[in-house]
Amino acid sequence: MGRSSKDKRDIYYRLAKEEGWRARSAFKLLQLDQEFNLFTGVSRAVDLCAAPGSWSQVLSRKLREREEKEGGGEEVKIVAVDLQAMAPLSGVTQIQGDITKRSSVTSRVIRPLPFSHLSVSLMSLALISGFTPAVTGLHDVDEYIQAQLLLAALNITTHVLKPGGTFVAKIFRGKDVTLLYSQLKIFFSGVTCAKPRSSRNSSIEAFVVCQNYRPPEGYVPNMSNPLLDHCYDVDFNQLEGPNRTIVPFLACGDLSAFDSDRTYPLQLDADKQYQYTPPTQPPIRPPYQEACQLRKNNLLSREDAPPACPRQSKMRLGRVL
Numbered sequence: 001m002g003r004s005s006k007d008k009r010d011i012y013y014r015l016a017k018e019e020g021w022r023a024r025s026a027f028k029l030l031q032l033d034q035e036f037n038l039f040t041g042v043s044r045a046v047d048l049c050a051a052p053g054s055w056s057q058v059l060s061r062k063l064r065e066r067e068e069k070e071g072g073g074e075e076v077k078i079v080a081v082d083l084q085a086m087a088p089l090s091g092v093t094q095i096q097g098d099i100t101k102r103s104s105v106t107s108r109v110i111r112p113l114p115f116s117h118l119s120v121s122l123m124s125l126a127l128i129s130g131f132t133p134a135v136t137g138l139h140d141v142d143e144y145i146q147a148q149l150l151l152a153a154l155n156i157t158t159h160v161l162k163p164g165g166t167f168v169a170k171i172f173r174g175k176d177v178t179l180l181y182s183q184l185k186i187f188f189s190g191v192t193c194a195k196p197r198s199s200r201n202s203s204i205e206a207f208v209v210c211q212n213y214r215p216p217e218g219y220v221p222n223m224s225n226p227l228l229d230h231c232y233d234v235d236f237n238q239l240e241g242p243n244r245t246i247v248p249f250l251a252c253g254d255l256s257a258f259d260s261d262r263t264y265p266l267q268l269d270a271d272k273q274y275q276y277t278p279p280t281q282p283p284i285r286p287p288y289q290e291a292c293q294l295r296k297n298n299l300l301s302r303e304d305a306p307p308a309c310p311r312q313s314k315m316r317l318g319r320v321l
């Protein structure tokens with residue numbers, strides 16, 4: 001008997017059968033809820049990568065229980081999206097589509113759900129488990145795909161989540177996970193990595209629980225950011241404000257730092273561009289030995305070199321001064 005079939009019969013597998021959950025992963029969400037109170041005040045939620053549907057089942061039970069108890073609130077609405085068809089679940093709207101494809105996501109998930117509509121967005125994926133068609137078995141590739149799917153889910157989430165809302169996603173704690181945490185921290189004030197008891201110790205899976213959605217000021221959700229379909233038909237230079245990322249451009253290896261009138265440092269100006277600051281002080285001269293060596297190699301003009309420097313060599317290196 002293989003190891004995986006033995007694992008399947010653990011306590012959570014049996015409990016899931018007994019209690020009617022479609023997969024043992026239901027317990028991961030239930031345990032996350034015990035810790036983080038995910039569903040307090042929640043009536044609308046989206047479950048991305050939902051099949052076979054155990055998280056949607058949990059959502060449905062929790063939100064409806066709350067609705068019955070409290071009554072009179074907002075009508076419960078749950079949307080589940082997956083590449084695969086899923087057996088129907090009462091009270092859950094199902095969409096069969098790819099979360100990385102702009103076409104299927106915008107028209108079928110985002111448009112029907114008005115902006116700032118949801119209180120919880122969930123995304124669970126297990127590439128290494130073998131459930132997902134995209135699994136390669138190469139850990140680095142699987143981690144990368146998982147991270148890309150998480151960003152696709154986050155992108156959808158920014159269109160539909162209410163300020164203050166929660167985003168929960170499965171992650172693999174690989175070597176690049178801190179980059180993901182920093183990206184998530186841009187949108188949520190609380191980002192926690194949690195490992196429920198029902199998640200196997202042998203697995204590097206964990207869950208990021210991102211609370212209190214607060215996008216950067218002026219951020220406008222858009223589907224033109226690159227997803228996995230590499231569709232670059234939109235001019236990214238049109239993006240503005242916090243939607244557009246401009247990183248400083250710095251040319252390296254330029255010897256002009258040794259020019260007599262340019263021996264002062266590069267500094268960032270108000271537009272975040274590197275500029276030479278106007279000289280306010282006399283240029284800094286390189287020390288004597290260094291200056292002589294530069295002069296020898298033709299990298300320092302005669303006027304800038306100390307008077308006693310040896311003659312320049314015949315060989316010319318670099319640019320002419």
Ligand SMILES: C[S@@+](CC[C@H](N)C(=O)[O-])C[C@H]1O[C@@H](n2cnc3c(N)ncnc32)[C@H](O)[C@@H]1O
Nearest residue numbers: 049050051052053054055082083098099124126
């Ligand atoms: C481990 S299962 C999710 C289990 C589910 N959360 C549950 O509790 O029952 C992973 C799912 O991700 C789906 N998936 C993978 N890539 C996807 C994509 N690009 N778009 C939509 N669904 C995707 C797979 O079809 C698979 O059903």
